[in-house]
Amino acid sequence: MELCLKIHELRFTFLIFFSFLIISSYAQQYDFKILDTSNGLPSNEVHSILATSDGRIWLGTMGGVSVFNGSTFTNYTRKEGLASNYVLTLFEDSKGRIWIGTVDKGVSRIENGKIKNFERDNPQEVFGTVAFLEGDDGTIYAIAHHTITAYKNDKATLMHSEFFKFPKSLAPNDVAWLDKETILIASTSYGLIKFNIKTTEITYMDSESHNINNICYTVFLDVENVIWLGAYGAMYKIIGDDVITYNFNKKEANLNRVVSIKPYGTDTLVLGLEGNGFAIFNKSTGDYKLYNESVGFQSEYVSDVALDREENIWLGTLNSGIARFRDESFKFYDASDGLPSDKVNDVEIFDGHIRIATDKGVATLVNNEIQKQLLTSAPTTSLTKTFDNQLLYTTDSEVVLTNARNDKRILDKGVYHFGYNDSTNTILMATRSMKIINRDSSYIINAFRSIDIAPIGDNYLLPKTQGLFNFENGTLSEIPGLPIQRHSFFTGAEAISKNEVVAINDDSLYHITLNEGNYDIATYNYKKENEAEGFNSFSTKNNALYFAKKGCYYKIDLSRLLKNDTIVESTYKFPSKFRDSELIFNGTKFLEDGTLVGIPSNGVLFFDEAKYKPNYKAPLLNLRTVKLFAEPLADSLYREKEKLVLPYDSNHLSFTMEAISFTNSEEIKYKYRLKGLREGDVWSQPTSNPNVVYSYIPAGHYVFEFTADNGNGIWQMEPVKLALTIKIPFWRLWYFWITVLVFTSLLIIGYIIYRNKKKQKLKVEFTQDLLNAQEQERIRISGELHDSIGQSLLMVKNKILFNSDYKTVGMVDEIIDEVREMSRNLHPFKLQEMGLTDTINSNIDSIDEHQDIFITTEIDDIDGLFKPEQEINIFRLIQESFNNILKHSNAKSAQI
Numbered sequence: 001m002e003l004c005l006k007i008h009e010l011r012f013t014f015l016i017f018f019s020f021l022i023i024s025s026y027a028q029q030y031d032f033k034i035l036d037t038s039n040g041l042p043s044n045e046v047h048s049i050l051a052t053s054d055g056r057i058w059l060g061t062m063g064g065v066s067v068f069n070g071s072t073f074t075n076y077t078r079k080e081g082l083a084s085n086y087v088l089t090l091f092e093d094s095k096g097r098i099w100i101g102t103v104d105k106g107v108s109r110i111e112n113g114k115i116k117n118f119e120r121d122n123p124q125e126v127f128g129t130v131a132f133l134e135g136d137d138g139t140i141y142a143i144a145h146h147t148i149t150a151y152k153n154d155k156a157t158l159m160h161s162e163f164f165k166f167p168k169s170l171a172p173n174d175v176a177w178l179d180k181e182t183i184l185i186a187s188t189s190y191g192l193i194k195f196n197i198k199t200t201e202i203t204y205m206d207s208e209s210h211n212i213n214n215i216c217y218t219v220f221l222d223v224e225n226v227i228w229l230g231a232y233g234a235m236y237k238i239i240g241d242d243v244i245t246y247n248f249n250k251k252e253a254n255l256n257r258v259v260s261i262k263p264y265g266t267d268t269l270v271l272g273l274e275g276n277g278f279a280i281f282n283k284s285t286g287d288y289k290l291y292n293e294s295v296g297f298q299s300e301y302v303s304d305v306a307l308d309r310e311e312n313i314w315l316g317t318l319n320s321g322i323a324r325f326r327d328e329s330f331k332f333y334d335a336s337d338g339l340p341s342d343k344v345n346d347v348e349i350f351d352g353h354i355r356i357a358t359d360k361g362v363a364t365l366v367n368n369e370i371q372k373q374l375l376t377s378a379p380t381t382s383l384t385k386t387f388d389n390q391l392l393y394t395t396d397s398e399v400v401l402t403n404a405r406n407d408k409r410i411l412d413k414g415v416y417h418f419g420y421n422d423s424t425n426t427i428l429m430a431t432r433s434m435k436i437i438n439r440d441s442s443y444i445i446n447a448f449r450s451i452d453i454a455p456i457g458d459n460y461l462l463p464k465t466q467g468l469f470n471f472e473n474g475t476l477s478e479i480p481g482l483p484i485q486r487h488s489f490f491t492g493a494e495a496i497s498k499n500e501v502v503a504i505n506d507d508s509l510y511h512i513t514l515n516e517g518n519y520d521i522a523t524y525n526y527k528k529e530n531e532a533e534g535f536n537s538f539s540t541k542n543n544a545l546y547f548a549k550k551g552c553y554y555k556i557d558l559s560r561l562l563k564n565d566t567i568v569e570s571t572y573k574f575p576s577k578f579r580d581s582e583l584i585f586n587g588t589k590f591l592e593d594g595t596l597v598g599i600p601s602n603g604v605l606f607f608d609e610a611k612y613k614p615n616y617k618a619p620l621l622n623l624r625t626v627k628l629f630a631e632p633l634a635d636s637l638y639r640e641k642e643k644l645v646l647p648y649d650s651n652h653l654s655f656t657m658e659a660i661s662f663t664n665s666e667e668i669k670y671k672y673r674l675k676g677l678r679e680g681d682v683w684s685q686p687t688s689n690p691n692v693v694y695s696y697i698p699a700g701h702y703v704f705e706f707t708a709d710n711g712n713g714i715w716q717m718e719p720v721k722l723a724l725t726i727k728i729p730f731w732r733l734w735y736f737w738i739t740v741l742v743f744t745s746l747l748i749i750g751y752i753i754y755r756n757k758k759k760q761k762l763k764v765e766f767t768q769d770l771l772n773a774q775e776q777e778r779i780r781i782s783g784e785l786h787d788s789i790g791q792s793l794l795m796v797k798n799k800i801l802f803n804s805d806y807k808t809v810g811m812v813d814e815i816i817d818e819v820r821e822m823s824r825n826l827h828p829f830k831l832q833e834m835g836l837t838d839t840i841n842s843n844i845d846s847i848d849e850h851q852d853i854f855i856t857t858e859i860d861d862i863d864g865l866f867k868p869e870q871e872i873n874i875f876r877l878i879q880e881s882f883n884n885i886l887k888h889s890n891a892k893s894a895q896i
Contacts, residue, residue: 029296029337031330031575036321040073042066042085046316049306050090050098055620055660057306057314058098059322060087065100065110068322069658070619070665071690076110083108083117091132093140101129107142107149118156131175133183141197143175143185148195159200174218174260176227184227186216192229192238210243212236220261220269222283228269230258235271235281246286252276260305270313272302278315278325291325296337298323310615310663310710326663329612330575331368334603338370339363340377342602345584346418348383349591350391351404356604357383362393376400382418385592392419392426399428411437420453427453427460434462436474445474452586454493456501457514463490463503468510470519479512481521492586496540502558504538509545511562522562537588539596544569546596548583551667553596553607571712572612573664574598578605618716619661619668619708624690626722627654643723651697651726657690657706664711671715672706699728768869775872789819835863836871840878844896847882854893 036044043063050058057068064077064085076082084105091099100108104127107118128145135141140151141159148159176184178194185193191206191214207214215232222228227238233256237244248256252275260272264280271279277292277300291297299317306314313325333356335342340360347356354365355375362375362383378395386392390403392411399411399419412428412435420427426437434447449465460471467484469476478484487510493503499514511522526535535547535554545556555570574581578600587599598605626633626644629652638644646653659668669686674694680702692706707719730736793816800808831839840859848855866874878896885894 029332029334029577030291030328031326031332031577032297033324033576034298034321035068035323039321040066040075041321042073042075042077044321045318046322047088047303047318048090049304049314049316049322050092051306051308051314052092052098053096055309057308057322057662058090058092059316060090060100062086065090065098069660070662071668076115081115081117088129089131091134091140093132093134094138099132099140099142101132101142101144103128107151116154118151118154131185133175133177135197136180141183143183148183148197150197159197174220174230176219176221178221178227184219184221186219186229188215188217190214191216191231192219192227205238205243210238210241211245212243215257217257217259217274218261218272220263222263226283228261228283230261230271232257234258237283246281246288248288255300259303262305262307264307264313270305270307272305272315274301274303274318276300278302278305278313297325308662309620310617310661311613312662324662327611327613329572329608329610330605332575332577332603332605333365333370337603339603340374344599344604345381346383347589347591347597347599347604348385348391349593350383350385354591355383355391357381357393375402375406381416384419384421386421386426387423392421394419394428422455429453443474445476447476451490452492452494454495454501454503455498456495456512457499459514461493461501461503461512463493463505465489468493468503468505479519479521481519482510491535492537494538494540496543496558502538502540502545504535509561511558524561537583537586539588539590541590541594541596546588546590548588548598550582551579553588553598555609570614572607572609573667573712574605576666579666615661615663615710615712616714617661617710618714619659619710621706621708621716621718621720622658622660623655623706623720623722624658625654625656627656628652630654640725643725645725645727647727648699648729651694653694653697653724655692655694655704655706655722657692657708657720659690659708659710659716661708661710667711668708669711670706670708672704674702674704676700676702697724697726699726699732701725768873771873771876772869775869793819831868831871831875836866836874837861837863839875840896843875843879844882847886851886853886853891856893856895859896 035041041059041061041063043061045062046059047062048058048060050060052058055069059066059068062085064075064080064082065087066076067074077085082100084102086103086105087100088103089101091101093099095111098110100110102108105117106127107129109116109118129142130145131143133141133143138152142149142151150157150159174186178184181196181198183195183197185195187193190204191210191212192204194203194205196202205212212229213231213234216229217232218230220228220230227236229236229238233248233250233252233254235246235248235258237246255273255275256279257274258271259274260270262270264270267283269281269283271281271288273279273290273292277290277297279288279290281288292300297315299320301318302315303318304316306316308314311326315323315325317323333339339356339358340363341358343359345357345359347354349355353371356363356365356370357380359379361377362380364371364373364375375391376393376395378397380393380395382394384392386401390401392399392401394400394416396415398413399416400408401411402408411426414430416428416430416435418429420429424438428435428437429447429450432446432448433444434450435442435444447462447464451463451465453471454461454463458472461479462469462471462476465488467488468479468482468490470479487508488505490503490505493501495501501512503510503512507525509524509526511524513520535549538545538547540546540558543558545558545561547554547556551574553572553574555572557569560569573579581600581602583598583600589597591597594608594610596607596609598607626635628638628646628650633644633653635644638646655672657670657672659670661668667688669688670690671683671686672692673683674680674697677694677697677700686709692704694704702724704722704724705719707716709715793812796812800812834842837859841857844855844857847853882894885891
């Protein structure tokens with residue numbers, strides 16, 4: 001009894017101990033980019049996925065139709081006019097129109113963003129449309145559960161056949177032309193159906209006739225006219241009447257339902273499996289590789305498969321949206337894949353297997369799976385394979401040396417960050433010192449903050465935060481030509497040959513060669529390259545440097561770098577999961593099998609360059625929207641032939657650029673310019689923002705241009721162009737200024753005329769006033785002469801007559817006559833009595849009577865035509881004229 005209890009206690013103790021040494025076995029994760037409703041997809045239930053000729057990805061979901069350009073989704077639902085949100089299949093015809101088959105509302109079509117529904121034109125039988133084909137004459141055939149409908153010129157013609165009596169026996173998405181008259185249709189009840197569109201006759205290839213499973217889901221005709229039929233648990237290759245069967249794992253038949261087949265390269269197919277993810281199938285050998293949840297794929301239920309122009313595989317799922325898969329160059333592991341911890345510190349190959357050091361022990365990777373047994377469960381900081389095929393690892397308390405038989409020997413106690421071993425020395429690095437162990441002795445030297453170690457010749461180079469040092473014969477010393485005052489903050493060093501080391505610090509790369517005991521040093525300042533900033537670790541292989549930066553590796557040819565100052569040769573973007581991740585300090589190394597290991601903050605990343613599929617295709621470009629004052633620009637209002645014409649005061653323009661690329665869509669950069677605007681011929685700096693705003697552009701002719709790269713440095717060489725004309729404001733038009741000049745001239749002339757007339761009027765008024773004043777004065781003087789002096793002279797005459805002095809009386813009479821004449825001349829009183837005409841004639845008669853001059857007259861009756869003051873002026877004019885004639889002309893005759 002006591003013995004049994006002890007045995008039981010030993011088993012219990014062993015189980016507890018062993019529990020620290022085991023973890024579950026998991027396979028690696030590949031790079032799957034997952035997009036679902038959180039990214040803008042209308043539904044996670046996707047039934048159809050289609051790569052169209054314009055480079056976009058169209059999706060038929062249970063929430064409507066969606067278009068994906070690599071960055072954003074544009075959705076069409078019942079809200080936008082779609083007949084139904086329950087979409088089963090999509091098809092692009094030769095005109096680029098998208099045909100939509102729905103579960104319950106027949107057929108719809110999208111052309112240039114406009115939706116046309118055909119549900120009212122068709123009977124109930126067309127509901128449940130599962131596939132489309134296009135004939136040579138442009139006729140669209142819609143295959144539904146109950147019938148085939150032919151659409152030509154938007155008119156529907158029903159084509160009946162006996163197999164349509166069995167509802168819902170057809171598989172969605174994939175049908176094919178066998179020839180110009182025969183359609184191949186996969187049926188879930190009758191195997192493969194051949195339907196003749198001319199005669200409506202059908203033939204079957206099924207279990208009875210060809211030993212084909214009656215449950216078939218999809219059919220594909222390759223370029224060699226070989227029929228590939230996807231069925232329940234099997235694939236069939238049909239050439240003529242011969243059938244070759246490729247069975248999947250029979251235990252998983254229910255999982256391997258082949259619902260979609262697409263060509264992938266020249267000799268492979270991509271198979272969508274409803275129940276087991278997807279597979280890549282070799283047509284020649286029949287071999288296949290599965291990609292399901294065990295390798296990080298998010299769903300087992302794939303409904304459809306498509307390939308874009310960049311050779312990405314797109315997978316529609318029934319429960320998790322869509323996924324993109326490109327290649328197997330990156331694979332990664334974290335705690336969800338079986339690692340004891342997400343915190344990885346180092347990776348090394350030992351005993352033919354990859355060992356991964358974490359802060360919860362060292363895991364072993366065998367055949368891409370994390371094994372159950374741990375090499376150690378202690379927090380492990382570094383792994384180093386020794387020259388004699390042992391493994392040196394450092395933990396949080398000791399340094400251990402182990403061999404393939406798992407014999408362990410503790411080299412030292414204490415905390416060391418990493419270890420190094422060669423045939424001469426074992427070197428252990430701590431924070432403030434390093435310990436050197438060799439056959440004869442061991443000793444410790446001060447090595448504060450040593451970052452790394454690299455052998456060169458018989459010496460070592462130690463990069464430290466305060467400089468790069470030479471370690472020789474137990475002594476640290478500065479390297480000649482690299483004073484630590486000007487060369488510090490080193491982050492790593494690596495030997496690329498026996499006498500050659502590459503080291504880096506914050507801004508420079510150092511190529512150091514040992515020649516006959518002397519160091520030759522070449523330095524390259526990589527900070528002058530924008531894309532080279534932010535390197536925090538690197539590794540070397542075949543004279544190439546692999547730098548790690550946030551989200552990617554940069555590959556640099558060392559000889560080209562030192563010879564031609566060329567920096568980046570290739571760029572390898574990290575998987576989507578690590579796109580925003582940086583590797584830990586010195587978290588890059590090559591394993592002896594050529595795999596590049598990167599250690600981010602969570603998990604570990606393996607990169608196989610040979611499997612990497614670079615994307616050399618430039619993106620497709622499109623000017624997605626043009627807005628005027630934040631509202632969509634009404635193109636028809638402003639379009640004049642090939643350009644937009646806008647008024648000078650309404651040109652606050654916003655452009656949304658679109659670059660269609662899927663491989664590295666998160667990294668797409670745009671460049672743009674507005675030619676004609678100041679420095680408009682100069683491209684902008686690359687930007688990830690697709691929106692451009694120009695406010696109040698000056699009048700003139702412009703061309704807006706933009707281009708973009710594919711997220712990996714491949715730029716589209718043909719930019720999108722949009723011609724613009726901003727109208728000149730009317731006050732800057734030549735005819736406006738001519739009009740203004742003419743109008744101003746007329747104003748000036750009018751003003752001058754007006755001013756002259758006013759002056760003339762004032763002059764006339766002044767003259768008239770002067771004449772009136774003179775006339776009034778004459779009237780006054782005339783009245784004085786006539787009334788005062790004349791009366792006085794009469795009184796003098798009467799007194800003289802009283803004295804009978806007749807001689808004097810005669811003289812006085814003459815004076816009186818002269819006074820009266822003077823009075824008449826001063827003011828013609830006859831004008832009021834006789835009128836102007838008679839007064840003129842009387843005056844002329846008086847002149848003619850007293851002067852020796854012959855006068856002839858021709859005077860009309862002008863009485864009453866003039867104002868009194870005007871009559872006086874006329875009279876004075878004639879009077880003055882005769883006075884001038886009499887005084888100055890010596891004329892003998894005159895005519896009036």
